[in-house]
Amino acid sequence: xxxxxxxxxxxxxxxxxxxxxxxxxxxxxxxxxxxxxxxxxxxxxxxxxxxxxxxxxxxxxxxxxxxxxxxxxxxxxxxxxxxxxxxxxxxxxxxxxxxxxxxxxxxxxxxxxxxxxxxxxxxxxxxxxxxxxxxxxxxxxxxxxxxxxxxxxxxxxxxxxxxxxxxxxxxxxxxxxxxxxxxxxxxxxxxxxxxxxxxxxxxxxxxxxxxxxxxxxxxxxxxxxxxxxxxxxxxxxxxxxxxxxxxxxxxxxxxxxxxxxxxxxxxxxxxxxxxxxxxxxxxxxxxxxxxxxxxxxxxxx
Amino acid sequence: xxxxxxxxxxxxxxxxxxxxxxxxxxxxxxxxxxxxxxxxxxxxxxxxxxxxxxxxxxxxxxxxxxxxxxxxxxxxxxxxxxxxxxxxxxxxxxxxxxxxxxxxxxxxxxxxxxxxxxxxxxxxxxxxxxxxxxxxxxxxxxxxxxxxxxxxxxxxxxxxxxxxxxxxxxxxxxxxxxxxxxxxxxxxxxxxxxxxxxxxxxxxxxxxxxxxxxxxxxxxxxxxxxxxxxxxxxxxxxxxxxxxxxxxxxxxxxxxxxxxxxxxxxxxxxxxxxxxxxxxxxxxxxxxxxxxxxxxxxxxxxxxxxxx
Numbered sequence: 001x002x003x004x005x006x007x008x009x010x011x012x013x014x015x016x017x018x019x020x021x022x023x024x025x026x027x028x029x030x031x032x033x034x035x036x037x038x039x040x041x042x043x044x045x046x047x048x049x050x051x052x053x054x055x056x057x058x059x060x061x062x063x064x065x066x067x068x069x070x071x072x073x074x075x076x077x078x079x080x081x082x083x084x085x086x087x088x089x090x091x092x093x094x095x096x097x098x099x100x101x102x103x104x105x106x107x108x109x110x111x112x113x114x115x116x117x118x119x120x121x122x123x124x125x126x127x128x129x130x131x132x133x134x135x136x137x138x139x140x141x142x143x144x145x146x147x148x149x150x151x152x153x154x155x156x157x158x159x160x161x162x163x164x165x166x167x168x169x170x171x172x173x174x175x176x177x178x179x180x181x182x183x184x185x186x187x188x189x190x191x192x193x194x195x196x197x198x199x200x201x202x203x204x205x206x207x208x209x210x211x212x213x214x215x216x217x218x219x220x221x222x223x224x225x226x227x228x229x230x231x232x233x234x235x236x237x238x239x240x241x242x243x244x245x246x247x248x249x250x251x252x253x254x255x256x257x258x259x260x261x262x263x264x265x266x267x268x269x270x271x272x273x274x275x276x277x278x279x280x281x282x283x284x285x286x287x288x289x290x291x292x293x294x295x296x297x298x299x300x301x
Numbered sequence: 302x303x304x305x306x307x308x309x310x311x312x313x314x315x316x317x318x319x320x321x322x323x324x325x326x327x328x329x330x331x332x333x334x335x336x337x338x339x340x341x342x343x344x345x346x347x348x349x350x351x352x353x354x355x356x357x358x359x360x361x362x363x364x365x366x367x368x369x370x371x372x373x374x375x376x377x378x379x380x381x382x383x384x385x386x387x388x389x390x391x392x393x394x395x396x397x398x399x400x401x402x403x404x405x406x407x408x409x410x411x412x413x414x415x416x417x418x419x420x421x422x423x424x425x426x427x428x429x430x431x432x433x434x435x436x437x438x439x440x441x442x443x444x445x446x447x448x449x450x451x452x453x454x455x456x457x458x459x460x461x462x463x464x465x466x467x468x469x470x471x472x473x474x475x476x477x478x479x480x481x482x483x484x485x486x487x488x489x490x491x492x493x494x495x496x497x498x499x500x501x502x503x504x505x506x507x508x509x510x511x512x513x514x515x516x517x518x519x520x521x522x523x524x525x526x527x528x529x530x531x532x533x534x535x536x537x538x539x540x541x542x543x544x545x546x547x548x549x550x551x552x553x554x555x556x557x558x559x560x561x562x563x564x565x566x567x568x569x570x571x572x573x574x575x576x577x578x579x580x581x582x583x584x585x586x587x588x589x590x591x592x593x594x595x596x597x598x599x600x601x602x603x604x605x606x607x608x609x
């Protein structure tokens with residue numbers, strides 16, 4: 001068996017607004033559109049994914065929040081309806097997805113060997129979180145690849161952003177070892193926004209783009225700084241300033257997804273492909289990917 | 302019951318699923334379950350028209366959300382304790398009250414909305430509370446979220462709006478706050494038989510809070526909320542809000558008969574079942590230095606001041 005590998009790492013924000021704006025048949029709500037900069041960026045990245053040979057998507061989600069260790073989805077199929085508790089008016093999505101349980105168990109085992117508290121989730125009534133569904137839908141609308149969902153252990157809440165980083169690094173390295181042993185080709189997805197301060201009111205028509213803007217300029221400047229570092233392949237520097245960035249912008253990086261993905265990918269020093277940046281209800285959202293293949297990596301935006 | 306209040310009594314209960322799903326795994330869980338059962342009987346024997354739940358495990362972002370779906374049916378599974386089992390539920394919601402509460406909140410300057418969607422994910426705390434306190438839907442219920450950005454003034458006003466809505470509809474209520482005391486859980490899986498409060502500090506603070514509850518000093522606890530948040534609350538949200546909401550909805554005083562029915566560890570956190578019944582006596586000697594607020598004016602835009 002050949003050694004498994006990570007063929008792509010994606011930063012894939014999950015505002016449910018983006019699925020709502022697409023009007024896929026799975027979602028009950030209907031929209032007139034909106035947030036095209038992000039949706040078009042997602043469409044381009046989804047086209048790139050179609051050109052890549054891979055076996056599974058492994059996604060780290062902030063909306064499966066666990067306080068007792070890191071959990072992995074552990075049943076082969078999940079079929080239900082996901083209703084966003086925050087934006088139920090926008091997102092009521094009927095999902096039917098497959099899980100690569102073998103890969104999930106391998107990651108679980110390797111993670112446990114690292115001393116991280118882990119648990120397989122095998123309750124068939126469990127409802128898959130909307131972060132997983134939104135990011136996976138937008139990256140792979142045909143849902144033709146199995147996924148592995150990893151919960152976010154909330155070390156930032158219990159300890160500090162620094163502890164979160166250390167644990168997310170260890171988790172990423174363990175997942176990488178499991179992928180290598182599996183012989184599989186895997187796409188990693190870190191599902192989150194950048195700056196994450198929301199407006200607490202909503203426009204009567206949520207997709208009214210005349211009402212959409214970043215919550216404040218400070219968040220915008222920080223987001224641009226981070227994206228600039230993505231472009232320049234300065235991911236170690238991103239890791240280094242992550243505690244400050246997360247604190248200053250209430251960033252969704254607090255869940256550890258980006259650090260997990262960077263650690264699994266060996267902290268890339270090559271430029272990220274940027275597919276778009278736009279605010280959604282005040283939060284800053286960037287679609288980006290890290291392509292380890294020098295021949296297919298491109299300058300997108 | 303005071304003349305301004307339609308609230309028969311208030312309950313403070315923990316959000317964790319162990320008393321519902323695994324009460325026999327630990328004598329403490331069984332004790333909490335017995336306390337829930339006692340409260341269930343008291344609700345059954347009361348004259349309540351509605352059970353109103355404020356749940357700290359239902360965070361909202363866009364204002365304050367109020368559950369309005371007449372029949373809320375689903376099977377819930379907890380994110381952490383999924384291995385304890387599923388929690389099927391079928392709750393009868395007082396839709397008219399939900400609309401009234403939303404309207405009352407808006408009249409006081411809050412952004413609020415009802416949610417009325419099949420499959421809406423009712424949170425663990427609300428599911429546990431309503432399943433144990435009102436298992437046969439003898440009384441209709443309503444649930445209100447805890448906005449993750451809201452601080453004191455917004456939460457106080459939200460509590461007052463609840464009372465406005467009850468008075469407006471002439472409904473007598475049992476109100477339920479779903480919240481831990483100290484909320485730091487163990488970060489590893491434990492043998493339930495070895496459960497205990499996470500630290501001595503958490504336990505000492507919990508005991509002090511329980512003294513206040515037992516003395517009926519709810520407004521004093523409301524005034525101490527910020528200190529409690531700093532001392533024994535994991536900083537998931539901006540503030541410890543349940544005492545604010547409970548005190549504001551019940552009248553902002555210390556005139557209660559307090560009863561602590563149970564206090565036990567739930568995976569390290571402090572879980573208590575407490576009843577507060579309005580009475581004529583008063584207790585407490587604290588100087589109240591937190592301002593009262595009737596109408597929510599929105600955030601003060603401090604950052605933009607002084608730049609002209």
